[in-house]
Amino acid sequence: MNTLKKQVILGAYLGGVNHHTAWWDPRAGSQIEFDSFEHTARTAERGKFDFFFLAEGLALRERAGQIFDQDIIGRPDTFTVLASLAAVTDHLGLAGTINATFNEPYELARQFASLDQLSGGRAAWNVVTSFDAFTGQNFRRGGFLDHSQRYERAEETLEVVRQLWDSWRGDDIVADKENGHFLRRPDAGTFDFHGGQFDIRGRFTVPRSPQGRPVLLQAGVSPQGRDFAAGNADAIFSPYGKLPEAAEFYRDIKARAVSFGRSADDIKILPSASFVLGDTEAEAWEKYHEVRNQQVTGQTALILLEQIWNRDLSTFDPDGPVPDIEPDPDAPPIIQGRAFTYQDRFETVATLRAVSEAKKLTLRETVIDQFERGPIVGTAAQVAEKVDAFVQNDGSDGFIIGSHLVPSGLDEFVDHVVPLLQDRGVLRTEYTGTTLRDNLGLPVPHDRIPYPDPV
Secondary structure, eight states, rough: OTSSSSOOOEEEEOOOOOTTSSSSSSOHHHHHHHHHHHHHHHHHHHHOOSSSEOOOOOOOOEEEEEOSSSSSOOOOHHHHHHHEEETOOSSSEEEEEEEEESHHHHHHHHHHHHHHHHHHHHHEEEEEEOOHHHHHSTTTSSSSOHHHHHHHHHHHHHHHHHHHHHTTTTTTTEEEETTTEESSSSSTTTTEOOOOOEEEEOOOSSSSSSTTTTTTOOOSSSSHHHHHHHHOEEEEEEHHHHHHSHHHHHHHHHHHEEETTTGGGEEEEEEEEEEESSSHHHHHHHHHHHHHHHHSSSSHHHHHHHHOOOSSSEEEEEEEEOOOOOOTSSSSSSSSSOOOSSSOHHHHHHHHHHHHHHOOOOHHHHHHHHOOOOEEOOOOOHHHHHHHHHHTSSSSSSEEEEEETTTHHHHHHHTTTTHHHHHTTTTTOOOOOOHHHHHHHHOOOOOOSSOOOOO
């Protein structure tokens, strides 16, 4: 094995509420039955993946007041799914997406610490925020936060959660049966926090977790989001799947992490990726175009553009040009319940028009061209080479792999690509660590509580 090569980190993503999931395929299974989650998780563990990744959906998406009929409705509770998967896997990390805007830090700390205890140190939290009033209506806060305030709340939420996780030392429980001492110090688990968002005190109920703290994942492309991730996260969910923009993002996040006093290796960069395999490269691309054309129907293309234009575009021809009208950012949102990830609507529209004109693409073809985040297409050998090269060239530290087909889509990657990555010496053949932090090569946070006098 060439020990100088970076090891590829792999996460397994099970699609849910989105147009990428091919629910119409005869081979497709349920999106919500446990068998689907179990099959994907067991397959990922068979392929020596680092973790299973679960996204979150807190509201049914709407367009102009009507539920998306092309979306797959329903996403079970994250903790219930991950706790169930902990019982049927032994090594796989269990990463859940939970919103920091609508949940209280005590609940978050207790739920993730409990998952970490029950799984033997395999829990990870993908921290997301929301400024979406539509989603906020489902919660007792009854509303939402301004864009800037959501990061203020998220920062303070993380500060409180860490204080709660650190309120126990790793050796606080002595359980000395002979002398009748259970705790090393009487104030284990005490916390006292006063800030702009939270004013809480008490005793935390879950002892320190097996990996010190659960792993933290984050995403964000704005300067504020990048700083938040670089200063807090153990791994970042990158939107960039194409070099060189991915390499620029990689360098920027690593540099920001160092500026916060961390090591560049303390944060891992992981873009999402889909894949399509074929016996030949031509066959793989033929399969890819077939799937992509089914995923992005004319109606889907218009809805994806309506999110940017914030206008009803239903009268435009998907096989015609990109709309020549301007966005209306001040109008009530036509698309509800979907995160808006574009920084500037007018700049995004200008880019889409320029691409459409330069490549002579229709509206639908432009959406297919611009909304795809770097599919990995080819023979198994070509896909393994592309994954390896992307990581070795610092486009990322690995990938979060998803498939359009639930739950069996990942099987093809594990059966045909994983052995080739292992032959190249960039993917483990056996798990060597006992916790997710071990497998990701992340440092274990030190106890913050000073060592007490012995009992």
